[in-house]
Amino acid sequence: TTYSIAVIPGDGIGPEVVAEAVKVLDAVTEPAGITLAKTTYPLGAEHWLATGEVLSDETLDQLRGHDAILFGAVGAAPNDTRIPSGILERDLLLKLRFTFDHYINLRPATLYLGTTSPLAEPGDIDFVVVREGTEGLYAGNGGRVRQGTDHEIATEVSINTAHGVRRLVKYAFELAQKRPRKKLTLVHKHNVLVNAGRLYQETVNQFAPQYPDVTVDYLHIDAATIFLTTEPSRFDVIVTDNLFGDILTDQAGAVTGGIGLAPCGNINADRTAPSMFEPVHGSAPDIAGTATAQPVAAILAAAMMLEHLGHENLADQINQAVRRDLETHGNEKRSTDQVGDHIVAALQDA
Amino acid sequence: TTYSIAVIPGDGIGPEVVAEAVKVLDAVTEPAGITLAKTTYPLGAEHWLATGEVLSDETLDQLRGHDAILFGAVGAAPNDTRIPSGILERDLLLKLRFTFDHYINLRPATLYLGTTSPLAEPGDIDFVVVREGTEGLYAGNGGRVRQGTDHEIATEVSINTAHGVRRLVKYAFELAQKRPRKKLTLVHKHNVLVNAGRLYQETVNQFAPQYPDVTVDYLHIDAATIFLTTEPSRFDVIVTDNLFGDILTDQAGAVTGGIGLAPCGNINADRTAPSMFEPVHGSAPDIAGTATAQPVAAILAAAMMLEHLGHENLADQINQAVRRDLETHGNEKRSTDQVGDHIVAALQDA
Ligand SMILES: CC(C)[C@H](C(=O)O)[C@@H](O)C(=O)O
Numbered sequence: 001t002t003y004s005i006a007v008i009p010g011d012g013i014g015p016e017v018v019a020e021a022v023k024v025l026d027a028v029t030e031p032a033g034i035t036l037a038k039t040t041y042p043l044g045a046e047h048w049l050a051t052g053e054v055l056s057d058e059t060l061d062q063l064r065g066h067d068a069i070l071f072g073a074v075g076a077a078p079n080d081t082r083i084p085s086g087i088l089e090r091d092l093l094l095k096l097r098f099t100f101d102h103y104i105n106l107r108p109a110t111l112y113l114g115t116t117s118p119l120a121e122p123g124d125i126d127f128v129v130v131r132e133g134t135e136g137l138y139a140g141n142g143g144r145v146r147q148g149t150d151h152e153i154a155t156e157v158s159i160n161t162a163h164g165v166r167r168l169v170k171y172a173f174e175l176a177q178k179r180p181r182k183k184l185t186l187v188h189k190h191n192v193l194v195n196a197g198r199l200y201q202e203t204v205n206q207f208a209p210q211y212p213d214v215t216v217d218y219l220h221i222d223a224a225t226i227f228l229t230t231e232p233s234r235f236d237v238i239v240t241d242n243l244f245g246d247i248l249t250d251q252a253g254a255v256t257g258g259i260g261l262a263p264c265g266n267i268n269a270d271r272t273a274p275s276m277f278e279p280v281h282g283s284a285p286d287i288a289g290t291a292t293a294q295p296v297a298a299i300l301a302a303a304m305m306l307e308h309l310g311h312e313n314l315a316d317q318i319n320q321a322v323r324r325d326l327e328t329h330g331n332e333k334r335s336t337d338q339v340g341d342h343i344v345a346a347l348q349d350a
Numbered sequence: 351t352t353y354s355i356a357v358i359p360g361d362g363i364g365p366e367v368v369a370e371a372v373k374v375l376d377a378v379t380e381p382a383g384i385t386l387a388k389t390t391y392p393l394g395a396e397h398w399l400a401t402g403e404v405l406s407d408e409t410l411d412q413l414r415g416h417d418a419i420l421f422g423a424v425g426a427a428p429n430d431t432r433i434p435s436g437i438l439e440r441d442l443l444l445k446l447r448f449t450f451d452h453y454i455n456l457r458p459a460t461l462y463l464g465t466t467s468p469l470a471e472p473g474d475i476d477f478v479v480v481r482e483g484t485e486g487l488y489a490g491n492g493g494r495v496r497q498g499t500d501h502e503i504a505t506e507v508s509i510n511t512a513h514g515v516r517r518l519v520k521y522a523f524e525l526a527q528k529r530p531r532k533k534l535t536l537v538h539k540h541n542v543l544v545n546a547g548r549l550y551q552e553t554v555n556q557f558a559p560q561y562p563d564v565t566v567d568y569l570h571i572d573a574a575t576i577f578l579t580t581e582p583s584r585f586d587v588i589v590t591d592n593l594f595g596d597i598l599t600d601q602a603g604a605v606t607g608g609i610g611l612a613p614c615g616n617i618n619a620d621r622t623a624p625s626m627f628e629p630v631h632g633s634a635p636d637i638a639g640t641a642t643a644q645p646v647a648a649i650l651a652a653a654m655m656l657e658h659l660g661h662e663n664l665a666d667q668i669n670q671a672v673r674r675d676l677e678t679h680g681n682e683k684r685s686t687d688q689v690g691d692h693i694v695a696a697l698q699d700a
Pocket residue numbers: 089090093094246280541542572
């Protein structure tokens with residue numbers, strides 16, 4: 001079997017961690033007789049500086065033709081004034097999420113043996129955030145009136161649809177049902193955001209009877225950040241909106257021993273366009289070029305990609321190799337490519 | 351001098367912690383020849399059940415006549431289906447914040463000696479969040495279209511004005527300038543919320559030259575939750591919008607050893623209406639009546655009230671007594687009124 005994979009390494013440490021993810025992907029797919037035909041798209045800051053273009057319609061069309069996308073990270077250095085703030089994130093990363101209808105933004109949070117967290121013991125944290133990916137405050141709806149005057153009003157509109165919330169909540173229930181603890185926690189702020197919050201809560205209430213074995217819970221976003229600190233083991237599957245999911249998963253990354261271990265699947269579960277897999281972390285321009293970037297998040301994202309392509313078994317091989325590697329070497333100081341090499345070795349040991 | 355104070359004990363543990371705050375207030379003001387004339391307003395769940403009214407215009411007018419308001423907490427038990435979710439929060443707490451133009455929502459976060467945090471050493475955390483209190487996603491602007499159908503759209507509109515952001519940012523700069531570290535961090539998400547985010551960032555940029563001794567920094571909200579976990583000592587003054595402030599301060603409460611120690615000032619800095627002081631925590635119906643509620647947050651809120659009334663010296667006496675008490679008894683198991691008694695004793699020892 002051959003899959004056609006688009007690779008977007010991006011900026012900063014993006015290309016460094018993607019190289020390790022590709023190394024591990026090849027090591028697991030080749031022995032299985034699977035070929036990943038990769039096309040690299042050099043998008044990001046350099047491309048913008050050279051062409052003034054973030055993502056052309058033509059490139060978007062080409063990307064659509066692939067079976068999946070492996071994405072590194074984009075974003076210029078904060079002090080690089082040549083590139084308008086946020087333009088790469090919005091016109092590349094978010095544009096892909098919206099155009100390809102990546103409505104499930106799937107973010108597992110695991111505390112691995114061999115890594116340390118100040119807040120829990122390894123094994124105690126194992127949850128997944130099912131974040132909405134195509135609406136909410138990310139819809140890009142809002143504006144500035146009387147800009148720059150004393151009377152300016154700037155708005156941001158969170159757009160939430162029954163269509164969007166239902167497909168999200170259904171996915172989250174199905175995921176919860178497959179997991180040993182079968183628990184679903186809706187996180188929102190329905191005491192203040194009464195419109196969107198009630199749509200979410202009512203949707204969860206509607207689906208719940210179809211999943212009688214799933215325990216349903218609710219937390220306000222502010223309370224959820226407390227429990228992530230004081231009792232992260234209480235979570236199994238969290239379902240939440242786009243912005244709350246953004247916030248919670250970065251906090252979860254910190255709580256599980258570092259954002260360098262947190263992968264993300266941008267999934268179109270209807271498969272009408274390619275899904276995209278990336279580390280949660282950003283381009284970290286401050287450490288780019290030092291070979292110190294942690295590639296595990298990108299490698300775990302690659303495993304999510306294989307699972308999405310139907311190769312759960314190969315995904316599991318990577319996940320187990322990462323576990324074994326972290327158990328043995330988790331607290332050592334290693335270069336980016338050493339980590340990749342060790343994980344390949346752990347794969348071959350198995 | 352006599353001040354007229356409105357006391358709104360509220361629901362759950364609200365009355366329990368407010369009683370201790372009043373005890374400490376009296377102990378510090380009486381020897382100074384200051385009289386606090388208190389009027390109690392029995393608002394909250396019981397009042398709603400008895401009258402069907404959350405807050406009448408008449409009560410609102412009476413409250414306006416006081417010099418300050420001491421507030422406990424409101425909110426029915428989550429399983430009390432007689433009271434519509436969020437109605438007490440919105441029609442009482444938020445209504446007061448909006449009607450009395452409490453545009454500064456001031457929330458100090460301190461890790462006290464004698465208390466423990468998994469994430470830092472006592473003394474390492476000492477920052478203040480200056481949260482906007484009267485606009486953003488709390489404006490109550492939004493709605494549901496085609497409610498209950500497959501085609502529903504639910505919106506929430508974040509409203510941000512130059513007026514609102516300027517007075518907030520100015521207050522935050524002035525506060526930062528008074529503190530030893532003189533550092534101001536804007537927290538927003540201007541790579542996605544480009545309209546509101548830019549208004550905030552541009553406003554900070556405009557004021558910065560007037561405060562040349564203040565160091566200015568920026569973090570996206572998602573990155574801020576990471577740093578609150580990994581490096582909380584980096585913060586001094588944080589300025590942020592209403593919702594981000596809500597989220598960050600609950601997380602900060604957890605990081606500094608418990609939300610039971612976190613006070614909040616809802617401040618109208620123009621003094622056109624009474625300001626209101628409350629603990630950050632909620633009514634915690636699950637522990638109401640067990641005498642286990644931690645009253646320190648309410649006591650520190652009472653100190654903020656005295657400071658607002660111009661008695662910085664008395665406020666400081668309370669703050670120092672709390673510090674001494676926590677140092678001595680911080681890790682003991684004490685009942686709510688024992689804590690109040692100990693703090694009164696610590697005041698008298700001084
Ligand atoms: C880069 C940014 C636009 C993005 C987001 O906010 O979704 C990132 O923080 C993420 O979580 O993937």
